[in-house]
Amino acid sequence: MRVDKFLWCVRYYKTRNIATQACKKGRVKVNGNVVKPSREVYATDKIELRKDQIMYQLTVNDIPPSRVGAKLVDIYRTDTTPKEAFETKELLKYSKDYYRKKGTGRPTKKDRRDIDDFYEDE
Template sequence: MRIDKFLWCVRYFKTRSLAAEAIKKGHVSVNSQTAKASRDVFPSDKIVLRKDQINYEMVVLDLPPNRVGAKLVDMYIKDTTPQEAFDHLELLKLAKQHYRAKGQGRPTKKDRRDIEDYVEDIDTDDETTEKQA
């Protein structure tokens, strides 16, 4: 079975053309070799797939006859992706939520409250140092 069809069948991509595009960009390797879309996949092959900033690692157990349901995917692949990859993705999501680029408009209500709390903390620190002096 072709690698692009396999990745579509085991639901790593929504369409086969998206799978072929990722392979063409070099995001997929089979047995440590960059793959082409027409490369055949066999049981016991090791596939590394870069998607959404995660390197998914999987071992082919069997070839599906066609696209399978999400509950049946585990019959055809064994996912060996380390947990640290998913933790790193969660950290990236949190960092993106916190950061807002300069010039992105006015502060939100939450930003304004955070700024006011910060300024109040500085003012109270200054008053305590003046009283101690």
């Protein structure tokens, strides 16, 4: 089975097209090598993929016949991603020190003054 199809079947990507794009951008490695989307995957292969700033690591147990339900995913892969990878994403979320929420529009007059004061100090 192709690596992009496998990642789609075990629900790492929502669509096969997104899985293919991730392979083309070099975010997917099989046994330590960056692969094309057409690379065949076999049992016992080790896959690393970068998604949402997390390096997922998984081992292929078996090849699914088609896309499987979320409860059956563990039959076909073993997730060996270290816990630290998820913790760093949580820390990254808290490290963003925003005054304003994303999508709230243009800066207010007070925001502009604060920005101008910041640049005058330099």
